[in-house]
Amino acid sequence: MPLLQINGLRKTFGGIKALDGVEFHIDEGEIVSVIGPNGAGKTSFFNVISGMFPPDGGEILFEGRDIGGWEPNQITTAGIARTFQNVRLFPNMSVLENIMVAQHCRTSQGMIPAIFRTKAFRQEEAEIEERAKEILGFFGTRLVGYRFDQPAFVLSYANRRRLEIARAMATQPRLLLLDEPVAGMNPRETVELTGLISRLRDELGFTVVVIEHDMKVVRDVSDRVVVLDHGVKIAEGAYEDVSQNEDVIEAYLGRPAEGKS
């Protein structure tokens, strides 16, 4: 059974068919890239999976359960976490707090234990903090030490992207959805992050879906590539095959004479 199986997924915004019968699956331990021209529906795909918008049709089976229509927090609790194309951190919370708060759904101490500072509470707080530091340590020296207490908004763009990935990791998901993780990064940072995406799977065992425009990154990280255009999956397969596919080239370059638009 695939970790995530999506059948005939549809989502319309007014008249626009952002997703029009998308079929998709990903197995445990895979890294799959979703590519497509601007406005193809990639982000909408993530939005629907993560529960920010309910689907208009089709099913989303995660670990065999249909999670279509669940609340976003239920989906996160079930084990899917995401990042955003336009970085959306909690800007005034510190780096460490951003990670600590993301462990909410994996922890349980409520207000009463907090007020009485019970042993269980103190223990859990210590664990949350320790785990947060551990996760931030995954990014080398970038987000540790004095950075822990800096508010997120003072971070550089690349570091904000890293922090967003860290925050998604902190929800302890099985499936990570990364929306254009290297957008806006310089070549050196891009190379580094590409390596990091592979490490997410190899070292930490996450299954990863990544939306990306940078073809070099796509080539380097993906086991399989899925191409969307106008809300429809137009190709799927290994990077080499997909990059030769005529429909894909057309979708990116536009169809000269008898265009379907």
Added chain:
Amino acid sequence: MTNFDLRKSINWGLIAGLSAIFTAAVGIVETFDKSRMVVSPFVSLGFLALLWLVPVLAYRTSLVEELEGVERPEPSVGNVWSGAVVGSTAGIVIVAFTFVLNTWNIREIFIKFSPALLDILTFNRSFALGALLMLILATVLGVVGGAMHLIGAETRRRTVAAVLWIIVIALFERFVSQILRQVQIDDLFDAVAGRSLVNIVYNDGGLTWGAAMIVAAVAYYLAGRPVIDFRETKVAAGLRSTDRRERTRWSLIAAGIVAAVIIVSPMLLGSLLSEILANVGLFLLMGLGLNIVVGLAGLLDLGYVAFFAVGAYSIGLLTSPQFNIQWSWWTALPVAIALSALMGLLVGTPVIRMRGDYLAIVTLGFGEIVRILFLSDFLKPLFGAAQGITRIPPINVGITSVSGINPQGILYFAAAFVILASWISYAVQSSRVGRAWTALREDESVAQVMGIDTVKAKLSAFVVGAILAGFGGALFAAKVGSIFPTSFRLLVSIIILVIVIVGGMGSIRGVMLGSLVLIGVLGGPTQPGLLLEFADFKLLIVGVILVYMMLQRPEGLVPSVRRSRELHHEELSQDAWFDKSGEFTEDEAVAADSEDGS
């Protein structure tokens, strides 16, 4: 001439003059002039209210903001000229107004423009002489304000401190003389000098000149000394100690000091001051509750008074002989709290999905609905409608009983509740739930995607807020003995919100300072404050404070770190951008380092 800009000076002078007229028009000048002096004789509170802006604005006019890279002109006679123009312009405006008052009878429209006001403005002389005096006085004040540029920053700071302290000590006459009487110094003086100390220091509600001089000298001296920073005291060091035993020891000492102050102070304060402080405690309690709802979770609740009302009415219903339940306050308290919490849940559940302004409007409606239900004839058998619930018994504490006629007792209760509420605020704020609230306020949809059950988190904030208000209501009921729907007007919600805003949203110490200043000094919606004569103008002053704060210090008096980050976000991001424009940002430097290493 540098430091002198004629147009600007005239503009500021006009502002000072017009605001003086406004102050007179609302009746402040006359009321204050009649009621008390600041330094007796000659300097009355009325004149202070009329003319205080003149020196302040005269100083402000030729104040040059320090800008990076721009040379600041040296202080010169230009500053004094500028001040003189501000002062004389303001003087001319006031004189013109006096002339109008003197010539035509406009009292039918502006009811506060009384003959008494005219007497004040002309110093009880003829119009011509009075006008001349006013003009001279205003100009002199302007010159003084302008000349403040010439005396150097340190001297200026000390002088301003001296003047402010004279005003503060004079205004707090009631407070200071009460303390002097209670600690028995007064009688001692009486015996030795044949005259009580209070009479030596104060006269006619203001300081005597001699006392004012002493206050000024002491303030001038003390302002030059470094402020004692609590964080550098031995206690603070002990609390921060890494050794656990040491820390416990110092926490016990700190707690002991606080407890001693709380236990002793009501005895020193006497009943009037205790009454005022008890009111501060009540509003502080509710401020802390609302701070959780608005400051931490970011839910703008304008119907907060409803929970206060539920707490109070529950106590009334369960204890008053008007009904036949007649429990004791102690038995009724848990029920009242539970009912407030339930109310929080009831109000919260339907409205919690709304955001921002919508939530504010709906909660405002709920608050009014609750008040109107208590007022309705339909529910009269239960809540007594407009006649309310009376004869609520005092709180029985073994040997004695505590009610409004014993404000010291109420103050003890209020202090206990406030300590409890502060701890709850602090403990929850720095816990998993508190972090969820912060995330919720920062970005609700992202918080939800990060696995936070937003409905649950919001409801819990609502319920905690309701519980704290419930405590406030329960204490209020026992304090006043009879409750009416009019005690729970919208204004109460708004005042509590203003306390939170002025103090600093999300900051516990801020809320404390906010309620001390607003409730303690100015007074609550119906409760008297330390400055009784401000009662009529309370809302006006609160409004002015609010506008000033919004413009100059939107993060509040004692801001929470996060809140001031939010409001100065742009400035800081700009700095970050400045960093970026340089070749190497800090990040890249770090990146480069790590690459060199490998």
